[in-house]
Amino acid sequence: MQVAHPGTERRHEPAANPLDAARQGDLNAFGELLRTHERMVYNLALRIVRDRGAAEDLAQDTFLQLHQHLGRIESEAHLRRWLRKTVTHRAIDHTRRAAHRPEAALDEATPVLGVVGREPDPWLAAALRALVADLPPRPRAVVVLRFQEDLDVGEIAATLDLPVNTVKSHLRRALLVLRTRAARLKDGRS
Numbered sequence: 001m002q003v004a005h006p007g008t009e010r011r012h013e014p015a016a017n018p019l020d021a022a023r024q025g026d027l028n029a030f031g032e033l034l035r036t037h038e039r040m041v042y043n044l045a046l047r048i049v050r051d052r053g054a055a056e057d058l059a060q061d062t063f064l065q066l067h068q069h070l071g072r073i074e075s076e077a078h079l080r081r082w083l084r085k086t087v088t089h090r091a092i093d094h095t096r097r098a099a100h101r102p103e104a105a106l107d108e109a110t111p112v113l114g115v116v117g118r119e120p121d122p123w124l125a126a127a128l129r130a131l132v133a134d135l136p137p138r139p140r141a142v143v144v145l146r147f148q149e150d151l152d153v154g155e156i157a158a159t160l161d162l163p164v165n166t167v168k169s170h171l172r173r174a175l176l177v178l179r180t181r182a183a184r185l186k187d188g189r190s
Contacts, residue, residue, distance in 0.1 A: 019079060023070050030070070034063055037080070040149075041087045047144045048091035049098070050133050058094060062087045084149065085159045088141050095137040131181050139174040142167055 018036070021029030041062055046055035065086060066073075073079045132143055138160070145156045153171070157164045 017076070019073065019076055023073070030067065033066075033079070037083055038063070040080075041083050044084060044144065044149065045087050045091045047132075047148060048088065048137065048141055049094050051098075054094055054098075055091075058087055058090050062090060081155075081158065084145070084151075085161075088145065088159055089161075092137045092141055095140075127185055128178075128182070131178050131185075134181075135174055135177065139170045139177075142170040143174050143178075146171060 018026075018029040018032040022033055038059060042055055042059040045058040045062075046052065049055055049058065062083060066079075066083065069082075073082060132140060135143060141160060142156055145151045145159060146153075151159065153164055153167050156162075156171075157167045160167065162170075
């Protein structure tokens with residue numbers, strides 16, 4: 001226990017972790033939470049919406065919503081699940097709305113980030129990203145969450161508020177479509 005001497009201010013002990021401190025109103029701790037999770041939130045949005053500006057907006061909106069709901073977050077694991085779920089739903093909604101808007105010119109398109117590191121076959125990696133990007137929003141989200149975020153089927157179901165069997169169906173159909181289209185690409189490239 002610290003004893004305050006006359007003329008000195010008593011220091012407040014920091015919260016046990018940034019989540020607790022952020023819930024108590026510490027903006028620096030909230031900033032630390034943001035820095036810790038911003039890459040995951042942004043990359044997940046980007047993989048679904050395929051537009052850097054939209055992904056940035058979705059990430060920012062997600063963190064604003066987090067700030068409003070911070071008192072409901074129970075743990076660090078709950079925080080990660082909440083962020084994935086929120087940004088995924090927002091990205092799916094954005095993609096559905098964008099489907100009804102005219103598309104931008106091809107020269108305005110920006111590349112989607114892929115796997116970090118050296119790609120053994122850049123053409124194949126680009127083709128696979130394009131195939132995943134052509135999936136409808138919900139199956140695309142399932143594939144991204146399964147193979148890029150490495151979530152299991154139960155976690156994907158919780159993230160998307162879907163029954164497990166629906167997630168399995170989306171995954172099975174999406175993989176069938178991807179395999180069929182990849183086989184056509186392979187035959188066309190040979």
